[in-house]
Amino acid sequence: MKTKRIMPYIYILLAAVILELTVFSFSFWKTRGNAEQVTEPEIIFGHVDMQEILEVPAGWSEQEVWQDETGYIHVSGGEILLRLRDVNEKTEQIRLLLTLPQKAQIRAEIYMTDEGNAYPYKLGEERTIWEWEPKSHVFMVYPYGEVQDIAIRLYTPVLGEELMYKLDGVVLNGRADFSFSLLRVLLVCGVLLILYITAGINSSAEFAFWPEQMSVRQRQGRNAIVLLCAAVFILLAAAAVLSNPACRKNLGLHHAQYQELAAALSKGETWVARADERLLQVENPYDTIYLQANQIPYQADYAYRDGKYYVYFGIVPELLCYLPVYLLTGHALPNYLAMLLFVTGFAASCAGFAYELMRQYFSKISFVLYPVLVFLLAFAYPLFYMQLRPDLYHVPIAASCMFTFLSLWLILLGKRLENWKVSLWGAGALCMALNAGCRPQFLIFSLLLPVLGGKELWGIFEKSRRKESMKVLAAMAVPYLAVAAGIMYYNAVRFGSPFDFGATYSMTSNDMTHRGFNLSRIVYSAWYYLFAPPQIEGAFPYLQSAVILADYPGRLVSENCFGGIFACSMLYWPVLAFGWGRRRLREKKLCGFAAAGIAGALIICAADASGAGVLQRYMADMMPGIALAAAVMLLTIVEWCEEKGISRQFRGWMAAALLLHMAFLVLILINADSSASIRNGNPVLYSKIWSLLQF
Numbered sequence: 001m002k003t004k005r006i007m008p009y010i011y012i013l014l015a016a017v018i019l020e021l022t023v024f025s026f027s028f029w030k031t032r033g034n035a036e037q038v039t040e041p042e043i044i045f046g047h048v049d050m051q052e053i054l055e056v057p058a059g060w061s062e063q064e065v066w067q068d069e070t071g072y073i074h075v076s077g078g079e080i081l082l083r084l085r086d087v088n089e090k091t092e093q094i095r096l097l098l099t100l101p102q103k104a105q106i107r108a109e110i111y112m113t114d115e116g117n118a119y120p121y122k123l124g125e126e127r128t129i130w131e132w133e134p135k136s137h138v139f140m141v142y143p144y145g146e147v148q149d150i151a152i153r154l155y156t157p158v159l160g161e162e163l164m165y166k167l168d169g170v171v172l173n174g175r176a177d178f179s180f181s182l183l184r185v186l187l188v189c190g191v192l193l194i195l196y197i198t199a200g201i202n203s204s205a206e207f208a209f210w211p212e213q214m215s216v217r218q219r220q221g222r223n224a225i226v227l228l229c230a231a232v233f234i235l236l237a238a239a240a241v242l243s244n245p246a247c248r249k250n251l252g253l254h255h256a257q258y259q260e261l262a263a264a265l266s267k268g269e270t271w272v273a274r275a276d277e278r279l280l281q282v283e284n285p286y287d288t289i290y291l292q293a294n295q296i297p298y299q300a301d302y303a304y305r306d307g308k309y310y311v312y313f314g315i316v317p318e319l320l321c322y323l324p325v326y327l328l329t330g331h332a333l334p335n336y337l338a339m340l341l342f343v344t345g346f347a348a349s350c351a352g353f354a355y356e357l358m359r360q361y362f363s364k365i366s367f368v369l370y371p372v373l374v375f376l377l378a379f380a381y382p383l384f385y386m387q388l389r390p391d392l393y394h395v396p397i398a399a400s401c402m403f404t405f406l407s408l409w410l411i412l413l414g415k416r417l418e419n420w421k422v423s424l425w426g427a428g429a430l431c432m433a434l435n436a437g438c439r440p441q442f443l444i445f446s447l448l449l450p451v452l453g454g455k456e457l458w459g460i461f462e463k464s465r466r467k468e469s470m471k472v473l474a475a476m477a478v479p480y481l482a483v484a485a486g487i488m489y490y491n492a493v494r495f496g497s498p499f500d501f502g503a504t505y506s507m508t509s510n511d512m513t514h515r516g517f518n519l520s521r522i523v524y525s526a527w528y529y530l531f532a533p534p535q536i537e538g539a540f541p542y543l544q545s546a547v548i549l550a551d552y553p554g555r556l557v558s559e560n561c562f563g564g565i566f567a568c569s570m571l572y573w574p575v576l577a578f579g580w581g582r583r584r585l586r587e588k589k590l591c592g593f594a595a596a597g598i599a600g601a602l603i604i605c606a607a608d609a610s611g612a613g614v615l616q617r618y619m620a621d622m623m624p625g626i627a628l629a630a631a632v633m634l635l636t637i638v639e640w641c642e643e644k645g646i647s648r649q650f651r652g653w654m655a656a657a658l659l660l661h662m663a664f665l666v667l668i669l670i671n672a673d674s675s676a677s678i679r680n681g682n683p684v685l686y687s688k689i690w691s692l693l694q695f
Contacts, residue, residue: 008196016188020180026695027140027176031093038097038169041152044081053111053151054083054120072101075163078156084149084170091147093176094139097168098154100131105683106163108139111151116144120151125539128679129154133687134177135694157680184692191659197368198655199648209370210363222367229371230351233378237347240387241340243669246681247390248336254301255392257311259332262322270494271308273299280307288507303494303502310494312502314396315487316437317342339390342398349405350378354631356412361588362635369638372658376571376634377405377627381562382619384665389676397620400439404624407431411452421456426475433483440501441607441621444600448628449476451592503611525609527564529619534563534664540690541679543667548614560673561616565626568664570657572626574633581636588636594629601625 022029045065064076082096091112100106108127111120123143129136152170156163210222250256260272276297279285291298298304303312311318317338325333354373358365383401386394407428414424432449435442456472488498495502528548535544545560566572578594585591601622608618634654641647670689672679678686 009193012189012192012196013185015192016185019188020185024181024184024695025178027093028178031174031176034093034173034175036171036174038171039084041082041084041167041170043167044083045075045079046077046081047079048081048153053081053153054085054113054149071166072164073166075165078159078161078163080154080163080165082152082154082167082170084151084172087147087150087172089146089172091141091143091150091172093171093173094141094150094152095171095174096129096137096139096152097171098129098137099166099168100129101164102131104164105130105157105687106165107155107157109153110139110141111153112141112143113148114143115146115148120149128157128683128687128690130683130687132684133691135179135691136687138176181692183688187692194658195655198372198658199651207366207368208364209367210359212363225367226351226355226370229374230348233351233371233374234344234347237343237378237387238340240384240669241336241343241390243388243685244676244678244681247388247676248334250335251391251676254299255335256332257302257313257392258318258322258335258338258395259326261311261318262326262332265318265323266327270490271310272302273309275299275304275307275309279304286505286507298507300507302507303505304507305495305502305505310502310505312506313392314399314436314438314440315490316434317395317399319437320399335392335395336390338395339387339398342395342402343387343390346383346398346402346405347374347378349402349409350374352409353377353405353412356409356416357631358635360412360416361590362639365635365638369635372654373631373635375658375661376631379661379665380565380572380623380627381568381661381664381668382565382616382623385562385668386617386620388669388678391676393617394620396438397617400435400442401620401624403431403434403438404442404445408448408452408628411449415452415454415456422471422475425453425456425472426479429476430479430483433480436483436487439621441604442624444603445597445625446480447596447600448593451596454589521613522606522609525614526605528561528614529564529605529609529622531564531567532561533567536667540693541667541670541672541686543664543671543673545616545671545673559615561614561619562668562671565619565623569661570653571634571661572630573657574637575626575629577633577637578629581633581640584636584640585632590632590636594632597625597628597632599625601629 064074066074068074094110096108106129108129110123110127112123113120123139123141127136127139154163154165211218214222257272264270264272275285278296279291279298282291282296284290285298285304288298288300290296299309302309304310321338321341322333325331351374354370354377358370358373362369386397390398407430410424410428410431414421414428417424429449432443432446435445453472456469491500491502492498494500495505528546532546535546536542537544543562545562547560562568566576575598578598581594582591585594601624604622604625608615608621612618637650638647641650666689669678670686671677
């Protein structure tokens with residue numbers, strides 16, 4: 001029996017190894033019989049127009065070129081052209097015998113003429129050549145018949161930067177190196193495992209998440225697996241935050257606001273700087289285009305009022321992270337470390353919430369769905385993008401994500417642990433209330449608490465349970481009142497009103513004080529937030545950010561986004577089946593919970609669109625509501641499919657949805673459109689991912 005159970009995993013490993021030795025080693029087997037012949041190219045130093053790329057005579061340009069004692073050629077202009085004339089043979093592969101300084105990278109473009117093209121044409125897009133990645137020195141090409149002339153342009157990524165290199169020649173149609181990637185084997189094993197395990201979901205009592213009859217050993221085993229899954233997702237979230245070293249420092253001067261506020265609060269002040277005297281004379285200081293045109297200095301993205309600059313980002317991350325570190329050490333806490341705390345806390349909270357949700361409402365569903373559920377909640381693409389870019393803007397959003405899911409976890413835990421109900425529900429209410437000091441939009445998810453609380457809260461209308469329910473209500477009300485009092489006092493001190501958070505005073509790209517409300521702007525924004533398709537190209541890194549285009553006759557503030565939530569992931573499509581699943585949700589007393597999640601997401605969508613516009617990070621505001629509703633609906637659909645005997649078809653859909661979602665997260669990781677992409681911030685990781693996709 002043990003051998004029978006382990007055999008599928010041996011087959012999966014064997015299949016991954018065979019794929020590595022055949023499909024991913026295709027170039028090696030194809031070129032095995034080729035002979036090596038090194039060709040010395042002509043070298044032109046300097047820029048050449050494409051139309052003249054094969055006509056310009058070889059020779060030294062006016063650029064400064066010299067060779068150092070180690071043999072490296074230095075080109076001051078940062079560009080050279082390698083030219084091979086009268087090749088007159090079929091060419092499938094070009095290898096540059098090129099040596100670069102340690103950790104260096106350059107760009108390459110290939111042009112040629114052949115039997116089908118008398119004029120030079122470019123083969124594909126530019127290619128990056130990395131010193132540490134041998135595969136990047138090899139180009140597979142597909143010309144029309146025999147090749148006549150070849151030109152290879154090499155240049156530095158930064159215009160005008162000095163180019164350093166050693167060149168031993170060019171090899172045409174040589175043998176491709178054999179390489180065996182253990183990492184790729186493991187990744188293929190992972191994909192096959194997902195397909196096998198997801199397709200093999202078993203609904204019998206043996207595989208149920210929490211069977212009614214379970215031994216102590218079985219219970220311990222399930223809890224151990226839950227902890228292991230939670231640890232894996234926490235580590236993945238931490239790895240995402242740490243994936244880009246470029247984000248471990250402030251990406252702009254205005255990204256130091258939390259650090260500046262820590263210094264100000266330590267002196268008893270709530271403002272961080274005084275405005276320039278010229279700004280005080282401007283009739284409308286929030287028209288930043290006017291300020292730029294008239295060269296009036298201002299501090300971008302600070303809240304400005306009465307001659308002083310304030311930080312309008314939520315105060316809770318400041319009080320939890322930045323201020324204590326500053327007071328204890330005298331040093332400023334980097335934003336990425338605050339993000340690391342909140343993101344890992346968010347992943348842990350998702351794991352805890354998913355555990356309680358399945359144990360209390362879907363205990364008979366297969367245990368395999370637990371990691372699927374945590375993945376769905378913690379790694380929605382807008383949240384993953386936020387993890388990859390741990391900057392100032394994302395700190396309060398990550399904090400609110402953590403507090404929201406921690407609150408829901410504590411509420412569900414209180415429903416199960418009767419003796420701890422009052423304390424746990426009070427703590428849950430405190431977490432949800434703290435959103436007011438992080439990202440106030442998340443307060444809308446307070447709607448989830450009364451519908452999740454159920455009879456424990458509504459018992460105030462029944463005499464027999466009134467006293468207990470009043471205790472619970474009081475325990476939940478006190479934290480809200482305490483947090484509200486603190487936030488209102490802080491707002492009043494800064495802006496003269498307890499209800500003014502200061503966002504409208506932001507010195508941003510548009511005048512927030514006159515923005516107003518417009519339904520058309522909300523409709524346009526909702527399309528981009530929810531349904532706009534991603535822009536996928538055929539060249540690595542494949543994903544491009546979609547430009548926001550609309551015929552809205554007004555000011556639609558926007559940043560390039562990667563696509564709408566439902567268009568980029570099938571995992572959230574179950575939300576669209578809410579109308580169908582209402583009856584089953586009512587039976588489990590989860591209908592109000594799912595409805596509140598959807599309603600909260602839509603309200604935040606409208607509020608963000610009206611207050612700001614279409615920005616990538618604002619998708620993370622509405623994502624928790626959509627993810628919660630999707631999680632509940634996914635489990636409901638699985639139950640229904642098991643009852644109807646059509647679970648196999650749905651399991652196939654779910655496996656496809658999981659793999660496509662993971663693939664899209666990888667595209668988000670390697671996208672080159674972001675101002676803090678790993679292409680420049682972590683080129684080693686970027687090149688390794690590129691290498692894994694080469695055949």
